[in-house]
Amino acid sequence: MINKRINTLCVHGGKDTNNSTGSITVPVYQSATFAHPGVGESTGYDYSRLQNPTREVLERTIALLEGGTDAMAFSSGMAAMAVLCELFSPGDHIIATNDLYGGSVRYLNHVAQKNGIAVDYVDTGNTETVKQCIRPNTKAVFVETPSNPMMLITDIAAVADICRRNGILLIVDNTFLTPIFQRPLESGADIVLHSGTKYLGGHNDTLAGFLVTADSDLSERLRFLYKTIGACLAPWDSYLILRGIKTLAIRMERITENAVKIAEWLSGHRKVRAVHYAGKGGMISFEVDRAETARNVLSSVKTILYAESLGGVESLITYPILQTHADVPEDVREALGINDRLMRLSVGIEDVNDLIYDLEEALR
Numbered sequence: 053m054i055n056k057r058i059n060t061l062c063v064h065g066g067k068d069t070n071n072s073t074g075s076i077t078v079p080v081y082q083s084a085t086f087a088h089p090g091v092g093e094s095t096g097y098d099y100s101r102l103q104n105p106t107r108e109v110l111e112r113t114i115a116l117l118e119g120g121t122d123a124m125a126f127s128s129g130m131a132a133m134a135v136l137c138e139l140f141s142p143g144d145h146i147i148a149t150n151d152l153y154g155g156s157v158r159y160l161n162h163v164a165q166k167n168g169i170a171v172d173y174v175d176t177g178n179t180e181t182v183k184q185c186i187r188p189n190t191k192a193v194f195v196e197t198p199s200n201p202m203m204l205i206t207d208i209a210a211v212a213d214i215c216r217r218n219g220i221l222l223i224v225d226n227t228f229l230t231p232i233f234q235r236p237l238e239s240g241a242d243i244v245l246h247s248g249t250k251y252l253g254g255h256n257d258t259l260a261g262f263l264v265t266a267d268s269d270l271s272e273r274l275r276f277l278y279k280t281i282g283a284c285l286a287p288w289d290s291y292l293i294l295r296g297i298k299t300l301a302i303r304m305e306r307i308t309e310n311a312v313k314i315a316e317w318l319s320g321h322r323k324v325r326a327v328h329y330a331g332k333g334g335m336i337s338f339e340v341d342r343a344e345t346a347r348n349v350l351s352s353v354k355t356i357l358y359a360e361s362l363g364g365v366e367s368l369i370t371y372p373i374l375q376t377h378a379d380v381p382e383d384v385r386e387a388l389g390i391n392d393r394l395m396r397l398s399v400g401i402e403d404v405n406d407l408i409y410d411l412e413e414a415l416r
């Protein structure tokens with residue numbers, strides 16, 4: 053399922069071309085600025101908002117993993133989202149998946165719309181619907197697949213085809229599946245967005261975000277915004293994400309193994325009404341019989357932690373209605389099935405029997 057090449061890329065990544073010491077890991081260049089050898093000369097590094105040697109190795113690694121030519125590392129996924137949206141101008145229109153990460157919905161509804169960008173939320177899993185929603189001023193389709201939290205699937209290649217015919221950008225949030233399971237640029241997407249806080253970092257110890265592209269014009273426009281806006285990832289955090297990525301492939305493998313077993317077990321439980329799982333990765337949403345059962349699970353799990361976020365080695369469970377999706381309008385939530393009986397589980401790398409035992413006790 054996982055090819056060898058990507059396993060190796062995770063471990064060896066983008067090489068540190070500045071290092072002649074033989075050090076196996078990338079040094080943390082904790083420097084804000086860099087001295088110039090002479091007037092009009094540069095070592096290639098001027099100021100850490102533009103380039104930093106540690107961050108650069110991370111960026112090269114992410115670009116390689118996603119099959120892109122350039123990746124930019126941000127201080128969080130939302131910082132990447134904010135810079136991405138600066139590609140658009142007042143009067144532009146964006147089509148977005150109707151079941152997005154709640155923070156992305158908050159950004160689009162309260163920041164992008166205020167800046168004159170219109171957003172339509174549609175079921176991007178239905179390519180006909182996407183086609184019908186394109187207006188003369190449509191500039192991009194923003195897709196999250198599998199969607200969050202309902203795990204609905206969008207056919208990236210099919211939407212990419214529509215976008216290409218209409219001269220609009222396809223942007224894919226690849227946080228859930230990571231390049232281990234899904235490489236949107238290879239299916240025709242123009243830009244990939246990541247919350248590196250999640251699987252890429254993998255240890256719940258720092259925030260990060262990425263934008264990746266294989267298009268030199270987009271790379272140039274995004275790099276300009278990147279240095280101008282300044283939401284760049286710090287050297288130490290870059291080091292932590294690089295360290296996390298070394299085990300990305302093996303974590304995704306174990307996480308999927310665990311998640312497949314848990315999804316199967318949940319499906320057979322008498323208090324579970326529905327299980328949403330994409331068949332790979334570690335994200336499972338499930339609906340129980342009553343709100344009381346959900347609240348009871350959240351307050352009685354022990355190995356699994358009741359916390360926001362996902363993608364780490366620790367299994368976490370959240371209550372989308374109160375946490376990640378609290379800012380999604382209520383009627384939208386209802387229509388999607390984000391109700392007070394729905395929980396979202398991020399499966400970690402613990403022993404699967406301990407995780408199932410924990411859920412069994414909590415569902416009693």
Ligand SMILES: *Cc1c(COP(=O)(O)O)cnc(C)c1O
Pocket residue numbers: 128129130131153155156196200225227228246247248249250259260261
């Ligand atoms: C968490 C998340 C984000 C936002 O990333 P932060 O690093 O929390 O700012 C965006 N998209 C998805 C799918 C996420 O899970």
